[in-house]
Amino acid sequence: MSRLDSKTSGIINFLDLRKPSVKALYYILLLISCCIAFVCLAPPLWVFLSSLKNIKEFAQVPPTIIPHTFEPQKIITTWKTLNFTKYYINSFILVAGSVVCAIVFNGLAGYVISIIKPRGYRFVFNLILWSLMIPATINLVPIFKNIVALKLNNSYIPLWLSYGANAFYVLLFKNFFDEIPREIIEAAKIDGCPNLRLFYKIVMPLSVPIIIVVTIFSINASWSDFLLPYIVLKNRESYTVMIKIYEMSFGNTWMSADMKMLAVLYAILPPVVLVIFFQKYLTQGVVIGSLK
């Protein structure tokens, strides 16, 4: 009760809450909030619990709504059967390279546009701004043609580099660098610090918050990336987790449904762990992202 008595923020305040009708309204809203949380969390949870039913219950038609049996060891046996470690490693390789490219290339572009400002930089900046709304998937055929022309199909390199050309990340970096006090940069320049060293000795260490935001964004994006990897990586040995679960759901009909469900769980797990650890930065990131 005491928490309601001290509520001073938001539309409803503690004075309103002294009225029984408003108090009732608050509890109705609380109930609705619980329903919202349920709608958000229940579908994955339900699929997860269903996948852990024993074979007999799983084969039942219509399926049981609340599972009666629970076999958590299926998580490990399915992992081994599908050899999922391989796809995890592939996805991790994709993510690691993508994050490095996202930070280095977009960071450098933001640095030149925000701080060095060579003659005519505005033209490039405007082109980048215009690419902001052009999704990568829209010109898939020419991108694929370029990749094939360099004989880079079946390799992670074009996928990594694709994260180096992200207008949104460039803008995030540029806006952050704009806030760095010019005196620091001028002082370093007078000392004869060359541009590249200025970037990694002074600008980058001052930009840790935005580096973290771009890192989280690009980890999430490259872990979930599907279309370009699907088109470029035709060798089964280099499949990522996303390609694998797509292929499992639509290619192999012989595979039992609970295995497919568990594979989806494996795909969800890393981003969830990431967010639980970096929740603070992420909310920050969502807000920064909205202010582009």
Place this chain on the structure above:
Amino acid sequence: MNKKMSGKLSNRLSENISGWLILLPSIVLFTFYIWEPMIYSLILSLNETKGFRMERFVGLQNYIDVLRDSVFHQALINTFFYVIWSLIIGFLVPIIVALIINEMVHLNSFFRFSIYFPNMVPGVAALVLWGFLFDPSEGGLLNAIRIKLGLQPSDWLQNPKLTIPLLIFIMTWKSAGSTALIYIARLQGINQELYEAACIDGAGIFRRIIHITLPELYSTARMLLIMQIIFVFQVLYEPLVLTGGGPNNASLSLMLLSYNYAFVDFVAGKSATVSVLVTLILMCLTFIYMKATKENNNV
């Protein structure tokens, strides 16, 4: 003095050169992944193609063919229906969720975590997940509930009338939470004294929402509305993964049509034509967006 000036000049020159050199890798990458492909799409769309190879220049023939194609008409209409349904289902949900969650003093961080949770589920995984729930057979999880309630199992996504609204429902499930967080951030920026003044004037909760909260959210909502339209206009993954554009092209979107032309029918020219048309529409929408944000900054 002359020496000093020329020193300054060469200094600026070297500054310019090193600036462009540092920018060069980014320019190469943007050219490789975005700018050249856009121009190449335009050229491709003006040529007859065999597979991904250009055969001969045909002018606007591809455009005429595509614009006459009834499948294109269907995809165009469907895409607009995607947008309309996303406005009906997806626009108000994050606002209402934000308004409610922001008032909660109990379990506040739990609610925030849960509404953001669907956003963390990778796109393809989320779609496969909903595929299990919307399984049209009697073994589908949601059909299990229908059977329990004594109803006939539904076709869900296989029902041409339901397929677009359900795909939009899944998109909303996935992305409403992060949008709601943006609204919550905006709500917390509202000056608390406004509410206190309204209370003193005797304004009830409902009137406070109408006269204070909603006007404060207006500019954010306008921006997010346009971004949502741009986002939904490019819908591709959802029909590609869940329905393949079916049943009977009922969920075929423009981007999926472009994808099918390229990677199913192998007519790159037509695919590029659709891409160019979508890009043109997106550019118009982007232009409106930029105008809206500019006005927004002035207020």
